[in-house]
Amino acid sequence: MPSFSAALLPSELRARERRPVRHTVVMPATLPTGLDHQQLIVQLQHGQEEAFKGLYDAFAGVTYRVCLRMLVSPEDAEEVLQDTFLRLEAQAHRYDPARGTVQTFVLTIAHHLCLERLRARRARPQARDGAFEDPAFDLPAPSPPRDPLDQARIDAALGSLPETDRLLLEGMFFGGYTHAELTARTGLPLGTVKSRLRRALLGLRERITP
Amino acid sequence: MTHPTELLPGYVLGDLTGPELESVETHLSGCADCRAEVARLRDALFSLADDLPDAALPSGAWQRLQARRTVSAVPRRSHRPLSVAPRLQRPRWPWLAAAAVVVLALGVITTRPFTEPSQQATAAQWEAQSVRRVMLTAQGSEPFGTLFVRPDGQALVVLTRPAPTGQVYQAWGRRGNGPDAGVPVSLGLTGGTVMQVGWRGYASVGISVEPAGGSPAPTQPLGRVALPGS
Numbered sequence: 001m002p003s004f005s006a007a008l009l010p011s012e013l014r015a016r017e018r019r020p021v022r023h024t025v026v027m028p029a030t031l032p033t034g035l036d037h038q039q040l041i042v043q044l045q046h047g048q049e050e051a052f053k054g055l056y057d058a059f060a061g062v063t064y065r066v067c068l069r070m071l072v073s074p075e076d077a078e079e080v081l082q083d084t085f086l087r088l089e090a091q092a093h094r095y096d097p098a099r100g101t102v103q104t105f106v107l108t109i110a111h112h113l114c115l116e117r118l119r120a121r122r123a124r125p126q127a128r129d130g131a132f133e134d135p136a137f138d139l140p141a142p143s144p145p146r147d148p149l150d151q152a153r154i155d156a157a158l159g160s161l162p163e164t165d166r167l168l169l170e171g172m173f174f175g176g177y178t179h180a181e182l183t184a185r186t187g188l189p190l191g192t193v194k195s196r197l198r199r200a201l202l203g204l205r206e207r208i209t210p
Numbered sequence: 211m212t213h214p215t216e217l218l219p220g221y222v223l224g225d226l227t228g229p230e231l232e233s234v235e236t237h238l239s240g241c242a243d244c245r246a247e248v249a250r251l252r253d254a255l256f257s258l259a260d261d262l263p264d265a266a267l268p269s270g271a272w273q274r275l276q277a278r279r280t281v282s283a284v285p286r287r288s289h290r291p292l293s294v295a296p297r298l299q300r301p302r303w304p305w306l307a308a309a310a311v312v313v314l315a316l317g318v319i320t321t322r323p324f325t326e327p328s329q330q331a332t333a334a335q336w337e338a339q340s341v342r343r344v345m346l347t348a349q350g351s352e353p354f355g356t357l358f359v360r361p362d363g364q365a366l367v368v369l370t371r372p373a374p375t376g377q378v379y380q381a382w383g384r385r386g387n388g389p390d391a392g393v394p395v396s397l398g399l400t401g402g403t404v405m406q407v408g409w410r411g412y413a414s415v416g417i418s419v420e421p422a423g424g425s426p427a428p429t430q431p432l433g434r435v436a437l438p439g440s
Contacts, residue, residue: 038393046426074268098410101253172223205254208254
């Protein structure tokens with residue numbers, strides 16, 4: 001289990017509390033809508049080449065960011081990016097709008113492929129162990145280079161629950177950790193981990209559909 | 211109906227116990243509202259990606275992807291019926307998932323031409339199951355086909371005659387009926403007279419005649435029927 005020895009100054013805590021949720025907003029000339037994406041995937045189902053490029057232009061960026069965050073290595077991230085779009089082309093017929101957006105469909109493929117790689121890595125013997133060396137747990141820049149699960153313990157202790165919940169969810173989603181692994185790494189009881197993950201998910205749900 | 215609302219986040223996160231999972235899946239099979247909520251929760255989970263810091267795609271990434279597509283030259287599978295999207299929930303029967311992968315792989319590798327089953331044989335098989343039968347009728351004319359609707363989300367479209375030469379039949383799903391029907395989504399197409407489609411999430415199924423290869427939106431609609439229970 002990672003140890004935490006650094007103490008936060010009150011000024012640091014206040015700064016963290018003020019830290020806004022960062023949303024990466026890229027404004028293209030014309031913003032494609034969900035219906036546009038559905039149209040593209042229908043066209044891809046019918047083998048239309050330009051639809052494949054359209055979907056790549058729409059989702060390659062966010063897919064690469066997810067892969068890079070999970071795998072850290074740019075080479076691995078690009079390889080999974082390619083695997084994702086090859087699989088998307090082969091499985092476009094499986095898209096069901098009732099089960100989520102096209103972005104979710106694409107990212108589900110990428111996420112699954114990244115998890116496979118992370119689990120394969122972890123199955124191999126490692127020279128070092130500990131969350132400080134685990135790249136999947138790096139906080140997004142420009143956050144301080146502190147292990148997020150240690151951060152979660154700090155937040156829990158200080159009562160900053162939403163941030164703790166969010167970090168746990170990111171640990172599960174980007175780090176690929178199971179609930180039991182999160183429990184072992186944070187020292188939080190399993191029931192607490194589960195309830196905080198659910199609360200974090202509901203918080204995100206409120207964000208997208210208030 | 212009591213909705214298992216409090217269990218749905220756990221369902222998306224994959225942390226339900228066996229009995230909880232079973233009860234949620236049973237409920238979801240018959241509740242469009244909860245299926246929609248699961249979709250929203252799944253979208254919410256993946257919205258974590260929206261907060262990641264910018265990272266430029268490596269230079270030449272598209273060209274390298276194109277090169278791999280050329281090398282792979284996997285036979286394109288097209289016009290398959292709509293099925294379900296991958297999900298975070300772990301498969302309940304790993305051997306079944308493994309078998310599905312093998313079947314999928316064989317489907318890609320083998321080059322045996324697909325032979326469409328005869329209309330009579332397929333319709334008879336579906337009639338033997340617990341299906342609802344709905345006539346497909348164009349306004350003011352004879353029925354042009356039959357829709358066999360199975361409760362597991364699958365339906366069989368059986369047309370009375372082949373499409374005109376060089377054209378195909380294409381099936382479309384809509385989320386609603388009447389003026390709020392929403393955008394039609396392609397469910398599949400056939401050059402013959404029989405096709406299986408997935409109807410889950412839709413309130414109606416329509417059929418149109420399209421050029422070979424299909425169209426992104428219906429151009430010659432024949433008619434549309436509401437699904438039982440919608």
